[in-house]
Amino acid sequence: MGKNIESNLANTPHFNPLNPQEFRKQAHEMVDFIADYYQNIDSYPVLSQVQPGYLRANLPQNAPSLPESLETILEDVKNQIIPGMTHWLSPNFFAFFPSTVSTAGFLGEMLCTCFNSVGFNWIASPAATELEMLLPKSFMFQGTGGGVIQNTTSEAILVTLIAARDKALDVDGSGNLNKFVVYASDQTHSTFAKACKMVGISPRNIRLIPTTIDAGFSLSPIQLKAAVEADMENGLVPLYLCVTLGTTSTTAVDPIELLAGVAKEHGMWVHVDAAYAGSACICPEFRHHLNGVELVDSLSLSPHKWLLSGLDCCCLWVKNPTVLVKAQSTNPEYLRNKQSESDSVVDFKDWQVGAGRRFKSLRLWLIFRTYGVVNLQDHIRSDVGMAKIFEDFVRSDPRFEIVVPREFGLVCFRLNPDETFGSDYTELSNQKLLDWVNSTGRVYMTHTKAGGIYVLRFAVGATLTGDNHVVAAWKLIKEGADALLKTV
């Protein structure tokens, strides 16, 4: 009967959405489309000027029944999608922290998409696991530690928090989460409190310790100690400390060594969130910010922020992965295999939230090899240098002030406080200036509030930004200030 079935098979070709010839042709078209986009990116308004709901009116809301051509679709990308983009890769993007990219990162992503391997365990994709283990030796698979690529800092905090929680629950035995307390500064990224709530830490037990402008918005070890002691007197259990290297608002640096000293006295898990500033530590002149790192339990940094990788890419190092793996491991029959059972391999599904995972290390590997350490250091230094240029511009204009000293690629500044009209007025003037600058589409900056002060943030780091863009941005800001202060 087998034979009959075989001979009955129709030889009509199936629908093949991965025909190599067609792939080659269309992917080449897409490369040219993208290269053109990069070439013209200067000409687009960096902050999108569309109104909410704009797309619904312009694109069909249902999938078409029949195929459409790539040309038709790319026309829609040009006419409907691109006008609705806030162009993160524009050289005039100085908002948030830029998300840096590179040709090598792009090629790595293409390779990752090409293989589309699902590396939940070693056997499912040996090269994917092993290349990730091989990334620079600071990944520490030589000793007892280990490293893994997460999507975002949120996930890095989530998995380490869970490891810390489950370790503490094991010791405690009561199964009661309500006694655990976590600590960070009030400048810590909002994702920290979110992750704490996700894992069941009571919002009442999340201590965001106040910082001051005088201390550069850095977390004080003395205040941490006081908070921990007060909690312990109340019968609570200190669980986890999140130290930040380069806060989102102002790039404040918490002192790792002193803080870890306090936390370790009480057996807390110490995590360093170095999402932004960690990348700068590839340059020796910034490395002192890592002093004391040997005391901590885990550290994460996001190469998509400042190491040219594109989204998503967050490296997490853990001193004792056993605890982390114990908390997240699963062992379903359909994934069992000899290599995993012999403990000779790492199965990364047990280091993260999801089961499936892409071949994430390819991007970093291509970046390291394509550019080499020398160029990567040059890239960090040139961003810092451009931020310094901007800082000097601000200092040279008596209408402005620098709010906190610049350390990396972010300049925090504002129009001077107006003593006659008070702080609300100052805030409003700065808001107006920001809105005007952004409305031109020629520059995009954002703001923050730190220590009650409304601050303008000028973050240098978009991959295509050069000195000329910084100069033009400053001219525009001055122009805005001229107009604003004239009308007052």
Add this chain to the structure above:
Amino acid sequence: MGKNIESNLANTPHFNPLNPQEFRKQAHEMVDFIADYYQNIDSYPVLSQVQPGYLRANLPQNAPSLPESLETILEDVKNQIIPGMTHWLSPNFFAFFPSTVSTAGFLGEMLCTCFNSVGFNWIASPAATELEMLLPKSFMFQGTGGGVIQNTTSEAILVTLIAARDKALDVDGSGNLNKFVVYASDQTHSTFAKACKMVGISPRNIRLIPTTIDAGFSLSPIQLKAAVEADMENGLVPLYLCVTLGTTSTTAVDPIELLAGVAKEHGMWVHVDAAYAGSACICPEFRHHLNGVELVDSLSLSPHKWLLSGLDCCCLWVKNPTVLVKAQSTNPEYLRNKQSESDSVVDFKDWQVGAGRRFKSLRLWLIFRTYGVVNLQDHIRSDVGMAKIFEDFVRSDPRFEIVVPREFGLVCFRLNPDETFGSDYTELSNQKLLDWVNSTGRVYMTHTKAGGIYVLRFAVGATLTGDNHVVAAWKLIKEGADALLKTV
């Protein structure tokens, strides 16, 4: 002074890792490399034959100081990486569930990487948010519901569990998680129990209700009811039910309508995990599996499993996003903006674990438009058709049996139980057959255990698989059986 600084700027070009000309040249090279890979993929052993640790011996462990050429790097990809790949895109890949891809999905991913926009809120990337809201109307933004693209099912379960937990905590007021109970079948993906533990559900309160082969490994509403009632008698609170459409082991389908009926009597959150089989419901002949879906709170399906999107892509629909958003929202000053505050827009950071997110909808949008519904249905049907061919082969050979009836693209089969030597012997024979088949590198299948039975899984769905590959795989399996049964 401003003038002086400007005139002092050195006009030396910075290191530019996104030079458009260089990008164009190298990306074209990469397209050809990838197209060649697809053209030759048939020739690689589908299951990698390397040993643990192979890569460490062959590649440098540190980033180089100076740049290396793309040619050198691609040589290493060819000689070091590719031999260590288990080729998920090989037409001879019948393991796990295949992770399907397409040219359109690839192009969508290239565009997503191109823009590299970080769509945490609307203003940061209006088109990214709006296109995601526009995806087929089943995303339901017309009514009170909404949809969002997560990375994986694990995250979809995590965020809905947290929503359910926090809603229940609000009602309860005690802050005590230890009373909440969650339910699923023992066939549910292991990621369910993992997610439950992550959010603080006590492992004692995770009910994985036994299923039987006679009921096709489907969760019984009667047993669910009994379990729920027993828990309530013990003072526990039913929280969450996970219903599966197409389990990982055997593609069993839980009856949504009946199960949701039981769960809703007790106010539970009902989630449908349709990761694999949900995609089949684009064909009318499979849609009855969704009967009762109007009763549930959320549903997720993963287009990377069967809708050609490549990794990662998991669509989550939620009936009442307010609860979900309330549980995960954050509102830091540095992300505040007029549009978010006027509530006129959706900020997807509040629908997921992480803050940052890529322009994830582009891939699906390109797939829907490039192929149209007609071709996508054809793709599902052709996979099911090939699985049916394989099933007929198995049925035609008296040495084999089908373990559970085939419903989608997965065939669960084994060498017949051997009554003389007992079940351990049967398991061993099947294991040996599987190991032999996989060791040839010509086919990759995996196994599972269901109802205590060791089952061989033949999952059809890799994008490049055609009838001829199924025929060749069956021949190889028969060859293995011939050799194995001869030596006995």
